[in-house]
Amino acid sequence: MQGAHRITAVFDSELCEAAMSRNHLLLYCRPGFESDMAGEIQDKAAEAGVYGYVKTKANSGYVVYITQEDDGARQLMNRLSFDNLIFARQWCAAVPLINDLPQGDRIGPILEAFAEHDLPRCGDLILETADTNEAKELSGFCKKFINPLRQTLRKKGLLTDKPNAKIPRLHCFFLDSSNVYIGTTDTRNSSPWPGGILRLKFPKTAPSRSTLKLEEAFHYFVPADEWDERLAPGMKAVDLGAAPGGWTWQLVNRSMMVTAVDNGPMNKDLMESGQVTHRTEDAFTFKPEKRVDWMVCDIVDKPARSAELMGRWLAHRWCREAIFNLKLPMKQRWMAVQEALEKIEEMCLERDLKVTLKCKQLFHDREEVTVHAIGERIR
Ligand SMILES: C[S@@+](CC[C@H](N)C(=O)[O-])C[C@H]1O[C@@H](n2cnc3c(N)ncnc32)[C@H](O)[C@@H]1O
Structure with missing residues:
Protein backbone atom coordinates (compact mmCIF):
# COMPACT_ATOMS: atom_id res chain seq x y z
CA MET A 1 0.00 0.00 0.00
CA ILE A 197 -16.26 8.16 20.39
CA LEU A 198 -16.39 11.94 20.11
CA ARG A 199 -19.88 12.98 21.20
CA LEU A 200 -21.01 16.26 19.69
CA LYS A 201 -24.10 18.33 20.27
CA PHE A 202 -26.26 18.89 17.21
CA PRO A 203 -26.23 22.63 16.41
CA LYS A 204 -29.89 23.71 16.41
CA THR A 205 -29.68 25.89 13.31
CA ALA A 206 -27.85 23.35 11.14
CA PRO A 207 -30.05 22.06 8.29
CA SER A 208 -29.15 18.35 8.58
CA ARG A 209 -27.67 15.87 11.03
CA SER A 210 -24.88 15.26 8.50
CA THR A 211 -23.33 18.45 9.84
CA LEU A 212 -21.87 16.41 12.70
CA LYS A 213 -19.84 14.30 10.25
CA LEU A 214 -17.89 17.34 9.08
CA GLU A 215 -17.56 18.75 12.58
CA GLU A 216 -16.16 15.46 13.83
CA ALA A 217 -13.81 15.33 10.83
CA PHE A 218 -12.46 18.80 11.69
CA HIS A 219 -11.81 17.65 15.27
CA TYR A 220 -10.22 14.42 14.15
CA PHE A 221 -8.05 15.61 11.26
CA VAL A 222 -7.15 19.20 12.20
CA PRO A 223 -5.33 19.64 15.53
CA ALA A 224 -7.09 22.17 17.78
CA ASP A 225 -4.11 24.54 17.83
CA GLU A 226 -4.19 24.73 13.99
CA TRP A 227 -7.88 25.62 13.60
CA ASP A 228 -7.28 29.38 13.55
CA GLU A 229 -4.85 29.00 10.69
CA ARG A 230 -6.36 26.14 8.68
CA LEU A 231 -10.06 26.84 9.27
CA ALA A 232 -9.74 30.61 9.16
CA PRO A 233 -12.43 33.23 8.61
CA GLY A 234 -12.61 34.45 5.01
CA MET A 235 -11.29 31.21 3.52
CA LYS A 236 -12.88 29.99 0.29
CA ALA A 237 -14.53 26.58 0.21
CA VAL A 238 -16.46 24.40 -2.22
CA ASP A 239 -19.06 21.92 -0.96
CA LEU A 240 -19.85 19.26 -3.59
CA GLY A 241 -23.27 17.65 -3.08
CA ALA A 242 -24.11 20.33 -0.52
CA ALA A 243 -27.91 20.26 -0.11
CA PRO A 244 -29.61 20.89 2.23
CA GLY A 245 -26.45 22.38 3.73
CA GLY A 246 -25.27 20.62 6.90
CA TRP A 247 -21.63 20.65 5.77
CA THR A 248 -21.93 24.15 4.28
CA TRP A 249 -23.28 25.24 7.71
CA GLN A 250 -20.00 24.15 9.36
CA LEU A 251 -17.96 26.17 6.85
CA VAL A 252 -20.23 29.21 7.22
CA ASN A 253 -19.95 28.82 10.99
CA ARG A 254 -16.16 29.19 10.58
CA SER A 255 -16.90 32.43 8.62
CA MET A 256 -15.83 30.99 5.26
CA MET A 257 -17.23 31.89 1.84
CA VAL A 258 -18.79 28.76 0.33
CA THR A 259 -19.75 27.67 -3.17
CA ALA A 260 -22.41 25.01 -2.65
CA VAL A 261 -22.79 22.70 -5.68
CA ASP A 262 -26.01 20.69 -5.82
CA ASN A 263 -29.13 20.49 -7.98
CA GLY A 264 -31.18 20.15 -4.82
CA PRO A 265 -32.44 23.10 -2.72
CA MET A 266 -30.24 24.69 -0.06
CA ASN A 267 -31.58 25.72 3.34
CA LYS A 268 -33.02 29.25 3.15
CA ASP A 269 -31.54 30.57 6.43
CA LEU A 270 -28.11 29.42 5.34
CA MET A 271 -28.47 31.25 2.03
CA GLU A 272 -29.44 34.40 3.94
CA SER A 273 -26.05 34.37 5.65
CA GLY A 274 -24.69 35.98 2.47
CA GLN A 275 -21.70 33.63 2.62
CA VAL A 276 -23.06 30.96 0.27
CA THR A 277 -23.24 30.89 -3.53
CA HIS A 278 -25.50 28.08 -4.74
CA ARG A 279 -24.51 26.51 -8.07
CA THR A 280 -27.13 24.12 -9.44
CA GLU A 281 -24.65 22.04 -11.43
CA ASP A 282 -23.29 18.55 -11.70
CA ALA A 283 -20.47 18.21 -9.16
CA PHE A 284 -18.68 15.79 -11.48
CA THR A 285 -18.14 18.52 -14.10
CA PHE A 286 -17.89 21.59 -11.84
CA LYS A 287 -14.50 23.36 -11.80
CA PRO A 288 -13.60 26.27 -9.49
CA GLU A 289 -12.43 29.47 -11.16
CA LYS A 290 -9.52 29.75 -8.73
CA ARG A 291 -7.86 27.44 -6.26
CA VAL A 292 -9.86 27.25 -3.01
CA ASP A 293 -8.74 26.59 0.56
CA TRP A 294 -11.14 23.72 1.19
CA MET A 295 -13.18 21.26 -0.87
CA VAL A 296 -15.63 19.01 0.97
CA CYS A 297 -17.82 16.34 -0.59
CA ASP A 298 -20.61 14.15 0.79
CA ILE A 299 -22.02 12.77 -2.47
CA VAL A 300 -23.49 9.28 -2.30
CA ASP A 301 -21.83 7.35 -5.12
CA LYS A 302 -19.65 4.29 -5.76
CA PRO A 303 -16.27 4.68 -4.00
CA ALA A 304 -14.43 4.29 -7.32
CA ARG A 305 -16.37 7.17 -8.86
CA SER A 306 -15.95 9.41 -5.81
CA ALA A 307 -12.22 8.58 -5.76
CA GLU A 308 -11.92 9.62 -9.41
CA LEU A 309 -13.59 12.97 -8.64
CA MET A 310 -11.48 13.58 -5.54
CA GLY A 311 -8.32 12.52 -7.39
CA ARG A 312 -9.07 15.06 -10.12
CA TRP A 313 -9.53 17.90 -7.63
CA LEU A 314 -6.36 17.04 -5.73
CA ALA A 315 -4.18 16.27 -8.76
CA HIS A 316 -5.13 19.61 -10.37
CA ARG A 317 -4.55 21.39 -7.06
CA TRP A 318 -8.00 22.96 -7.18
CA CYS A 319 -8.04 22.94 -3.36
CA ARG A 320 -5.45 23.15 -0.59
CA GLU A 321 -7.16 20.61 1.67
CA ALA A 322 -10.13 18.31 1.29
CA ILE A 323 -12.44 16.28 3.47
CA PHE A 324 -14.75 13.79 1.80
CA ASN A 325 -16.68 10.64 2.40
CA LEU A 326 -16.29 7.34 0.60
CA LYS A 327 -19.61 5.49 0.73
CA LEU A 328 -18.93 1.79 1.13
CA PRO A 329 -20.43 -1.21 -0.62
CA MET A 330 -22.15 -4.00 1.34
CA LYS A 331 -19.21 -6.38 1.11
CA GLN A 332 -15.40 -6.25 0.86
CA ARG A 333 -15.39 -2.75 2.23
CA TRP A 334 -11.77 -2.85 3.39
CA MET A 335 -10.70 -3.70 -0.16
CA ALA A 336 -12.93 -1.00 -1.66
CA VAL A 337 -11.37 1.66 0.61
CA GLN A 338 -7.83 0.59 -0.25
CA GLU A 339 -8.56 0.69 -3.97
CA ALA A 340 -10.14 4.14 -3.72
CA LEU A 341 -7.20 5.59 -1.75
CA GLU A 342 -4.68 4.04 -4.13
CA LYS A 343 -6.55 5.50 -7.09
CA ILE A 344 -6.34 9.02 -5.61
CA GLU A 345 -2.63 8.63 -4.88
CA GLU A 346 -1.94 7.37 -8.42
CA MET A 347 -3.82 10.26 -10.01
CA CYS A 348 -1.81 12.72 -7.93
CA LEU A 349 1.53 11.02 -8.62
CA GLU A 350 0.84 11.22 -12.36
CA ARG A 351 0.88 14.99 -11.91
CA ASP A 352 3.92 15.04 -9.62
CA LEU A 353 1.91 15.62 -6.50
CA LYS A 354 2.36 13.70 -3.27
CA VAL A 355 -0.93 13.52 -1.44
CA THR A 356 -1.19 12.70 2.25
CA LEU A 357 -4.39 10.83 2.93
CA LYS A 358 -5.79 10.06 6.36
CA CYS A 359 -8.84 7.88 6.45
CA LYS A 360 -11.03 6.94 9.42
CA GLN A 361 -14.48 5.58 10.02
CA LEU A 362 -15.65 8.29 12.39
CA PHE A 363 -18.39 7.86 15.00
CA HIS A 364 -20.93 9.85 12.95
CA ASP A 365 -20.14 7.87 9.78
CA ARG A 366 -22.51 5.09 8.84
CA GLU A 367 -21.82 2.95 5.77
CA GLU A 368 -18.90 5.18 4.92
CA VAL A 369 -15.45 6.40 5.90
CA THR A 370 -14.10 9.95 5.99
CA VAL A 371 -10.89 10.99 4.25
CA HIS A 372 -8.71 14.04 4.78
CA ALA A 373 -6.35 14.96 1.94
CA ILE A 374 -3.59 17.49 1.54
CA GLY A 375 -1.15 17.57 -1.34
CA GLU A 376 2.37 18.88 -1.92
CA ARG A 377 4.39 19.14 -5.12
CA ILE A 378 7.16 16.59 -5.51
CA ARG A 379 9.33 18.92 -7.63
C1 LIG B 1 -25.89 13.03 1.54
S1 LIG B 1 -26.48 14.41 0.67
C2 LIG B 1 -25.46 15.68 1.27
C3 LIG B 1 -25.84 16.18 2.60
C4 LIG B 1 -25.07 17.43 2.97
N1 LIG B 1 -23.67 17.15 3.16
C5 LIG B 1 -25.60 18.02 4.27
O1 LIG B 1 -24.88 18.00 5.26
O2 LIG B 1 -26.72 18.55 4.27
C6 LIG B 1 -25.86 14.16 -0.92
C7 LIG B 1 -26.17 15.29 -1.87
O3 LIG B 1 -25.44 15.08 -3.06
C8 LIG B 1 -26.17 15.58 -4.13
N2 LIG B 1 -25.66 15.01 -5.39
C9 LIG B 1 -25.63 13.71 -5.77
N3 LIG B 1 -25.04 13.63 -6.99
C10 LIG B 1 -24.69 14.87 -7.35
C11 LIG B 1 -24.04 15.43 -8.48
N4 LIG B 1 -23.64 14.66 -9.49
N5 LIG B 1 -23.83 16.76 -8.51
C12 LIG B 1 -24.24 17.55 -7.49
N6 LIG B 1 -24.84 17.09 -6.40
C13 LIG B 1 -25.07 15.77 -6.32
C14 LIG B 1 -27.60 15.18 -3.83
O4 LIG B 1 -28.50 16.03 -4.50
C15 LIG B 1 -27.64 15.36 -2.31
O5 LIG B 1 -28.18 16.62 -1.97
Whole structure:
Protein backbone atom coordinates (compact mmCIF):
# COMPACT_ATOMS: atom_id res chain seq x y z
CA MET A 1 0.00 0.00 0.00
CA GLN A 2 1.03 3.55 -0.65
CA GLY A 3 0.85 6.79 1.31
CA ALA A 4 -0.62 7.84 4.58
CA HIS A 5 -2.70 4.76 5.22
CA ARG A 6 0.45 2.65 4.98
CA ILE A 7 2.13 1.79 8.27
CA THR A 8 4.53 4.66 8.79
CA ALA A 9 4.92 5.60 12.41
CA VAL A 10 6.91 3.52 14.82
CA PHE A 11 6.10 4.30 18.40
CA ASP A 12 8.22 3.42 21.33
CA SER A 13 6.09 3.18 24.38
CA GLU A 14 8.50 1.20 26.54
CA LEU A 15 7.73 3.81 29.18
CA CYS A 16 8.62 1.81 32.24
CA GLU A 17 6.58 -1.14 31.04
CA ALA A 18 7.86 -4.62 31.71
CA ALA A 19 5.53 -6.68 29.59
CA MET A 20 4.49 -10.29 29.79
CA SER A 21 1.40 -11.55 28.15
CA ARG A 22 -0.46 -8.77 26.49
CA ASN A 23 -1.04 -10.83 23.38
CA HIS A 24 -4.63 -9.71 22.69
CA LEU A 25 -4.90 -6.59 20.56
CA LEU A 26 -8.42 -5.35 21.26
CA LEU A 27 -9.86 -3.10 18.55
CA TYR A 28 -13.20 -1.29 18.94
CA CYS A 29 -15.18 -0.63 15.76
CA ARG A 30 -18.61 0.30 14.52
CA PRO A 31 -20.95 -2.69 15.04
CA GLY A 32 -21.35 -4.44 11.67
CA PHE A 33 -17.79 -3.66 10.54
CA GLU A 34 -16.02 -6.45 12.44
CA SER A 35 -14.97 -8.33 9.29
CA ASP A 36 -13.57 -5.12 7.76
CA MET A 37 -11.66 -4.39 10.97
CA ALA A 38 -10.42 -8.00 11.01
CA GLY A 39 -9.24 -7.84 7.38
CA GLU A 40 -7.45 -4.57 8.00
CA ILE A 41 -5.63 -5.66 11.16
CA GLN A 42 -4.59 -8.99 9.65
CA ASP A 43 -3.05 -7.23 6.64
CA LYS A 44 -1.34 -4.55 8.70
CA ALA A 45 -0.08 -6.92 11.39
CA ALA A 46 1.42 -9.21 8.72
CA GLU A 47 3.06 -6.19 7.09
CA ALA A 48 4.48 -5.23 10.50
CA GLY A 49 5.75 -8.79 11.05
CA VAL A 50 3.57 -9.56 14.10
CA TYR A 51 1.75 -12.80 13.39
CA GLY A 52 -1.43 -14.10 14.90
CA TYR A 53 -5.08 -14.75 14.23
CA VAL A 54 -8.23 -12.79 14.58
CA LYS A 55 -11.39 -13.50 16.62
CA THR A 56 -14.61 -11.77 15.63
CA LYS A 57 -18.28 -11.96 16.42
CA ALA A 58 -20.74 -10.30 14.04
CA ASN A 59 -22.24 -7.02 15.33
CA SER A 60 -20.24 -7.19 18.59
CA GLY A 61 -18.48 -3.84 18.01
CA TYR A 62 -14.99 -5.21 18.62
CA VAL A 63 -12.34 -7.53 17.22
CA VAL A 64 -9.48 -9.32 18.96
CA TYR A 65 -6.18 -10.02 17.21
CA ILE A 66 -4.34 -12.72 19.18
CA THR A 67 -0.62 -12.70 18.55
CA GLN A 68 1.68 -15.71 18.53
CA GLU A 69 4.21 -13.95 20.71
CA ASP A 70 3.54 -13.32 24.38
CA ASP A 71 3.90 -9.57 24.19
CA GLY A 72 2.75 -9.29 20.57
CA ALA A 73 -0.13 -6.88 21.02
CA ARG A 74 2.07 -4.28 22.61
CA GLN A 75 4.77 -4.81 19.98
CA LEU A 76 2.18 -4.37 17.25
CA MET A 77 0.91 -1.15 18.79
CA ASN A 78 4.48 0.14 18.84
CA ARG A 79 4.85 -0.60 15.14
CA LEU A 80 1.53 0.76 13.90
CA SER A 81 0.11 4.22 14.01
CA PHE A 82 -3.43 4.32 15.37
CA ASP A 83 -4.27 7.12 12.93
CA ASN A 84 -3.50 4.80 10.03
CA LEU A 85 -6.09 2.25 11.10
CA ILE A 86 -9.29 2.99 9.23
CA PHE A 87 -11.92 0.94 11.01
CA ALA A 88 -10.53 1.16 14.58
CA ARG A 89 -12.12 3.65 16.95
CA GLN A 90 -9.85 2.68 19.83
CA TRP A 91 -7.37 -0.04 20.69
CA CYS A 92 -5.47 -1.50 23.62
CA ALA A 93 -2.99 -4.29 24.30
CA ALA A 94 -4.96 -6.62 26.54
CA VAL A 95 -4.40 -9.78 28.54
CA PRO A 96 -6.68 -12.77 27.82
CA LEU A 97 -10.34 -12.32 28.78
CA ILE A 98 -10.93 -12.35 32.53
CA ASN A 99 -14.18 -14.26 32.89
CA ASP A 100 -16.58 -15.25 35.62
CA LEU A 101 -15.81 -12.23 37.80
CA PRO A 102 -17.58 -13.02 41.09
CA GLN A 103 -20.39 -10.56 41.86
CA GLY A 104 -19.07 -9.88 45.35
CA ASP A 105 -15.43 -9.32 44.35
CA ARG A 106 -14.81 -8.18 40.82
CA ILE A 107 -11.70 -6.26 41.82
CA GLY A 108 -9.78 -9.30 43.12
CA PRO A 109 -9.37 -11.04 39.74
CA ILE A 110 -8.37 -7.72 38.11
CA LEU A 111 -5.61 -7.28 40.69
CA GLU A 112 -4.53 -10.88 40.12
CA ALA A 113 -4.31 -10.19 36.38
CA PHE A 114 -2.11 -7.17 37.06
CA ALA A 115 0.30 -9.35 39.01
CA GLU A 116 0.15 -12.38 36.72
CA HIS A 117 0.78 -10.37 33.55
CA ASP A 118 3.09 -7.83 35.12
CA LEU A 119 0.96 -4.89 33.95
CA PRO A 120 2.58 -1.48 34.38
CA ARG A 121 1.44 1.36 36.61
CA CYS A 122 -1.03 3.42 34.60
CA GLY A 123 -1.78 7.13 34.40
CA ASP A 124 -5.51 6.96 33.84
CA LEU A 125 -8.36 4.47 33.93
CA ILE A 126 -11.30 4.14 31.52
CA LEU A 127 -14.18 1.68 31.83
CA GLU A 128 -15.80 0.95 28.48
CA THR A 129 -18.20 -1.28 26.62
CA ALA A 130 -18.82 -1.98 22.97
CA ASP A 131 -21.06 0.48 21.10
CA THR A 132 -24.02 -1.94 21.00
CA ASN A 133 -27.44 -1.45 22.62
CA GLU A 134 -26.86 -4.54 24.73
CA ALA A 135 -23.46 -3.39 26.00
CA LYS A 136 -24.63 0.18 26.57
CA GLU A 137 -26.96 -1.15 29.27
CA LEU A 138 -23.80 -1.68 31.31
CA SER A 139 -23.09 2.03 31.57
CA GLY A 140 -24.77 2.26 35.00
CA PHE A 141 -22.67 -0.66 36.23
CA CYS A 142 -19.47 0.98 34.90
CA LYS A 143 -20.32 4.28 36.62
CA LYS A 144 -20.72 2.50 39.95
CA PHE A 145 -17.66 0.29 39.58
CA ILE A 146 -15.10 2.87 38.47
CA ASN A 147 -14.55 4.59 41.82
CA PRO A 148 -13.92 1.51 43.98
CA LEU A 149 -11.65 0.13 41.25
CA ARG A 150 -9.76 3.40 40.91
CA GLN A 151 -9.27 3.71 44.67
CA THR A 152 -7.99 0.14 45.01
CA LEU A 153 -5.58 0.50 42.08
CA ARG A 154 -4.26 3.76 43.56
CA LYS A 155 -3.76 2.21 46.98
CA LYS A 156 -1.80 -0.62 45.41
CA GLY A 157 0.34 1.88 43.46
CA LEU A 158 -0.99 0.61 40.12
CA LEU A 159 -2.61 3.90 39.14
CA THR A 160 -1.23 7.42 39.60
CA ASP A 161 -3.26 9.99 41.51
CA LYS A 162 -3.55 12.25 38.50
CA PRO A 163 -3.83 11.28 34.83
CA ASN A 164 -0.32 11.29 33.40
CA ALA A 165 0.09 11.34 29.62
CA LYS A 166 3.61 9.92 29.88
CA ILE A 167 2.53 6.55 31.16
CA PRO A 168 -0.03 4.14 29.68
CA ARG A 169 -3.77 4.41 30.13
CA LEU A 170 -5.65 1.42 31.53
CA HIS A 171 -8.76 0.24 29.69
CA CYS A 172 -11.32 -2.13 31.22
CA PHE A 173 -13.59 -3.25 28.39
CA PHE A 174 -16.63 -5.03 29.82
CA LEU A 175 -18.47 -7.56 27.64
CA ASP A 176 -20.96 -7.91 30.51
CA SER A 177 -20.68 -7.43 34.25
CA SER A 178 -18.66 -10.63 34.70
CA ASN A 179 -16.41 -10.67 31.61
CA VAL A 180 -13.75 -8.03 31.04
CA TYR A 181 -10.68 -7.43 28.90
CA ILE A 182 -8.06 -5.29 30.61
CA GLY A 183 -5.33 -3.66 28.57
CA THR A 184 -3.13 -0.62 28.15
CA THR A 185 -2.60 2.03 25.47
CA ASP A 186 -0.04 4.69 24.78
CA THR A 187 -1.97 7.96 25.08
CA ARG A 188 0.08 9.40 22.19
CA ASN A 189 -0.99 6.61 19.85
CA SER A 190 -4.70 6.09 20.52
CA SER A 191 -7.99 7.95 20.62
CA PRO A 192 -8.32 10.45 23.48
CA TRP A 193 -12.08 9.78 23.74
CA PRO A 194 -13.71 6.95 25.80
CA GLY A 195 -14.64 4.16 23.41
CA GLY A 196 -13.00 6.23 20.68
CA ILE A 197 -16.26 8.16 20.39
CA LEU A 198 -16.39 11.94 20.11
CA ARG A 199 -19.88 12.98 21.20
CA LEU A 200 -21.01 16.26 19.69
CA LYS A 201 -24.10 18.33 20.27
CA PHE A 202 -26.26 18.89 17.21
CA PRO A 203 -26.23 22.63 16.41
CA LYS A 204 -29.89 23.71 16.41
CA THR A 205 -29.68 25.89 13.31
CA ALA A 206 -27.85 23.35 11.14
CA PRO A 207 -30.05 22.06 8.29
CA SER A 208 -29.15 18.35 8.58
CA ARG A 209 -27.67 15.87 11.03
CA SER A 210 -24.88 15.26 8.50
CA THR A 211 -23.33 18.45 9.84
CA LEU A 212 -21.87 16.41 12.70
CA LYS A 213 -19.84 14.30 10.25
CA LEU A 214 -17.89 17.34 9.08
CA GLU A 215 -17.56 18.75 12.58
CA GLU A 216 -16.16 15.46 13.83
CA ALA A 217 -13.81 15.33 10.83
CA PHE A 218 -12.46 18.80 11.69
CA HIS A 219 -11.81 17.65 15.27
CA TYR A 220 -10.22 14.42 14.15
CA PHE A 221 -8.05 15.61 11.26
CA VAL A 222 -7.15 19.20 12.20
CA PRO A 223 -5.33 19.64 15.53
CA ALA A 224 -7.09 22.17 17.78
CA ASP A 225 -4.11 24.54 17.83
CA GLU A 226 -4.19 24.73 13.99
CA TRP A 227 -7.88 25.62 13.60
CA ASP A 228 -7.28 29.38 13.55
CA GLU A 229 -4.85 29.00 10.69
CA ARG A 230 -6.36 26.14 8.68
CA LEU A 231 -10.06 26.84 9.27
CA ALA A 232 -9.74 30.61 9.16
CA PRO A 233 -12.43 33.23 8.61
CA GLY A 234 -12.61 34.45 5.01
CA MET A 235 -11.29 31.21 3.52
CA LYS A 236 -12.88 29.99 0.29
CA ALA A 237 -14.53 26.58 0.21
CA VAL A 238 -16.46 24.40 -2.22
CA ASP A 239 -19.06 21.92 -0.96
CA LEU A 240 -19.85 19.26 -3.59
CA GLY A 241 -23.27 17.65 -3.08
CA ALA A 242 -24.11 20.33 -0.52
CA ALA A 243 -27.91 20.26 -0.11
CA PRO A 244 -29.61 20.89 2.23
CA GLY A 245 -26.45 22.38 3.73
CA GLY A 246 -25.27 20.62 6.90
CA TRP A 247 -21.63 20.65 5.77
CA THR A 248 -21.93 24.15 4.28
CA TRP A 249 -23.28 25.24 7.71
CA GLN A 250 -20.00 24.15 9.36
CA LEU A 251 -17.96 26.17 6.85
CA VAL A 252 -20.23 29.21 7.22
CA ASN A 253 -19.95 28.82 10.99
CA ARG A 254 -16.16 29.19 10.58
CA SER A 255 -16.90 32.43 8.62
CA MET A 256 -15.83 30.99 5.26
CA MET A 257 -17.23 31.89 1.84
CA VAL A 258 -18.79 28.76 0.33
CA THR A 259 -19.75 27.67 -3.17
CA ALA A 260 -22.41 25.01 -2.65
CA VAL A 261 -22.79 22.70 -5.68
CA ASP A 262 -26.01 20.69 -5.82
CA ASN A 263 -29.13 20.49 -7.98
CA GLY A 264 -31.18 20.15 -4.82
CA PRO A 265 -32.44 23.10 -2.72
CA MET A 266 -30.24 24.69 -0.06
CA ASN A 267 -31.58 25.72 3.34
CA LYS A 268 -33.02 29.25 3.15
CA ASP A 269 -31.54 30.57 6.43
CA LEU A 270 -28.11 29.42 5.34
CA MET A 271 -28.47 31.25 2.03
CA GLU A 272 -29.44 34.40 3.94
CA SER A 273 -26.05 34.37 5.65
CA GLY A 274 -24.69 35.98 2.47
CA GLN A 275 -21.70 33.63 2.62
CA VAL A 276 -23.06 30.96 0.27
CA THR A 277 -23.24 30.89 -3.53
CA HIS A 278 -25.50 28.08 -4.74
CA ARG A 279 -24.51 26.51 -8.07
CA THR A 280 -27.13 24.12 -9.44
CA GLU A 281 -24.65 22.04 -11.43
CA ASP A 282 -23.29 18.55 -11.70
CA ALA A 283 -20.47 18.21 -9.16
CA PHE A 284 -18.68 15.79 -11.48
CA THR A 285 -18.14 18.52 -14.10
CA PHE A 286 -17.89 21.59 -11.84
CA LYS A 287 -14.50 23.36 -11.80
CA PRO A 288 -13.60 26.27 -9.49
CA GLU A 289 -12.43 29.47 -11.16
CA LYS A 290 -9.52 29.75 -8.73
CA ARG A 291 -7.86 27.44 -6.26
CA VAL A 292 -9.86 27.25 -3.01
CA ASP A 293 -8.74 26.59 0.56
CA TRP A 294 -11.14 23.72 1.19
CA MET A 295 -13.18 21.26 -0.87
CA VAL A 296 -15.63 19.01 0.97
CA CYS A 297 -17.82 16.34 -0.59
CA ASP A 298 -20.61 14.15 0.79
CA ILE A 299 -22.02 12.77 -2.47
CA VAL A 300 -23.49 9.28 -2.30
CA ASP A 301 -21.83 7.35 -5.12
CA LYS A 302 -19.65 4.29 -5.76
CA PRO A 303 -16.27 4.68 -4.00
CA ALA A 304 -14.43 4.29 -7.32
CA ARG A 305 -16.37 7.17 -8.86
CA SER A 306 -15.95 9.41 -5.81
CA ALA A 307 -12.22 8.58 -5.76
CA GLU A 308 -11.92 9.62 -9.41
CA LEU A 309 -13.59 12.97 -8.64
CA MET A 310 -11.48 13.58 -5.54
CA GLY A 311 -8.32 12.52 -7.39
CA ARG A 312 -9.07 15.06 -10.12
CA TRP A 313 -9.53 17.90 -7.63
CA LEU A 314 -6.36 17.04 -5.73
CA ALA A 315 -4.18 16.27 -8.76
CA HIS A 316 -5.13 19.61 -10.37
CA ARG A 317 -4.55 21.39 -7.06
CA TRP A 318 -8.00 22.96 -7.18
CA CYS A 319 -8.04 22.94 -3.36
CA ARG A 320 -5.45 23.15 -0.59
CA GLU A 321 -7.16 20.61 1.67
CA ALA A 322 -10.13 18.31 1.29
CA ILE A 323 -12.44 16.28 3.47
CA PHE A 324 -14.75 13.79 1.80
CA ASN A 325 -16.68 10.64 2.40
CA LEU A 326 -16.29 7.34 0.60
CA LYS A 327 -19.61 5.49 0.73
CA LEU A 328 -18.93 1.79 1.13
CA PRO A 329 -20.43 -1.21 -0.62
CA MET A 330 -22.15 -4.00 1.34
CA LYS A 331 -19.21 -6.38 1.11
CA GLN A 332 -15.40 -6.25 0.86
CA ARG A 333 -15.39 -2.75 2.23
CA TRP A 334 -11.77 -2.85 3.39
CA MET A 335 -10.70 -3.70 -0.16
CA ALA A 336 -12.93 -1.00 -1.66
CA VAL A 337 -11.37 1.66 0.61
CA GLN A 338 -7.83 0.59 -0.25
CA GLU A 339 -8.56 0.69 -3.97
CA ALA A 340 -10.14 4.14 -3.72
CA LEU A 341 -7.20 5.59 -1.75
CA GLU A 342 -4.68 4.04 -4.13
CA LYS A 343 -6.55 5.50 -7.09
CA ILE A 344 -6.34 9.02 -5.61
CA GLU A 345 -2.63 8.63 -4.88
CA GLU A 346 -1.94 7.37 -8.42
CA MET A 347 -3.82 10.26 -10.01
CA CYS A 348 -1.81 12.72 -7.93
CA LEU A 349 1.53 11.02 -8.62
CA GLU A 350 0.84 11.22 -12.36
CA ARG A 351 0.88 14.99 -11.91
CA ASP A 352 3.92 15.04 -9.62
CA LEU A 353 1.91 15.62 -6.50
CA LYS A 354 2.36 13.70 -3.27
CA VAL A 355 -0.93 13.52 -1.44
CA THR A 356 -1.19 12.70 2.25
CA LEU A 357 -4.39 10.83 2.93
CA LYS A 358 -5.79 10.06 6.36
CA CYS A 359 -8.84 7.88 6.45
CA LYS A 360 -11.03 6.94 9.42
CA GLN A 361 -14.48 5.58 10.02
CA LEU A 362 -15.65 8.29 12.39
CA PHE A 363 -18.39 7.86 15.00
CA HIS A 364 -20.93 9.85 12.95
CA ASP A 365 -20.14 7.87 9.78
CA ARG A 366 -22.51 5.09 8.84
CA GLU A 367 -21.82 2.95 5.77
CA GLU A 368 -18.90 5.18 4.92
CA VAL A 369 -15.45 6.40 5.90
CA THR A 370 -14.10 9.95 5.99
CA VAL A 371 -10.89 10.99 4.25
CA HIS A 372 -8.71 14.04 4.78
CA ALA A 373 -6.35 14.96 1.94
CA ILE A 374 -3.59 17.49 1.54
CA GLY A 375 -1.15 17.57 -1.34
CA GLU A 376 2.37 18.88 -1.92
CA ARG A 377 4.39 19.14 -5.12
CA ILE A 378 7.16 16.59 -5.51
CA ARG A 379 9.33 18.92 -7.63
C1 LIG B 1 -25.89 13.03 1.54
S1 LIG B 1 -26.48 14.41 0.67
C2 LIG B 1 -25.46 15.68 1.27
C3 LIG B 1 -25.84 16.18 2.60
C4 LIG B 1 -25.07 17.43 2.97
N1 LIG B 1 -23.67 17.15 3.16
C5 LIG B 1 -25.60 18.02 4.27
O1 LIG B 1 -24.88 18.00 5.26
O2 LIG B 1 -26.72 18.55 4.27
C6 LIG B 1 -25.86 14.16 -0.92
C7 LIG B 1 -26.17 15.29 -1.87
O3 LIG B 1 -25.44 15.08 -3.06
C8 LIG B 1 -26.17 15.58 -4.13
N2 LIG B 1 -25.66 15.01 -5.39
C9 LIG B 1 -25.63 13.71 -5.77
N3 LIG B 1 -25.04 13.63 -6.99
C10 LIG B 1 -24.69 14.87 -7.35
C11 LIG B 1 -24.04 15.43 -8.48
N4 LIG B 1 -23.64 14.66 -9.49
N5 LIG B 1 -23.83 16.76 -8.51
C12 LIG B 1 -24.24 17.55 -7.49
N6 LIG B 1 -24.84 17.09 -6.40
C13 LIG B 1 -25.07 15.77 -6.32
C14 LIG B 1 -27.60 15.18 -3.83
O4 LIG B 1 -28.50 16.03 -4.50
C15 LIG B 1 -27.64 15.36 -2.31
O5 LIG B 1 -28.18 16.62 -1.97
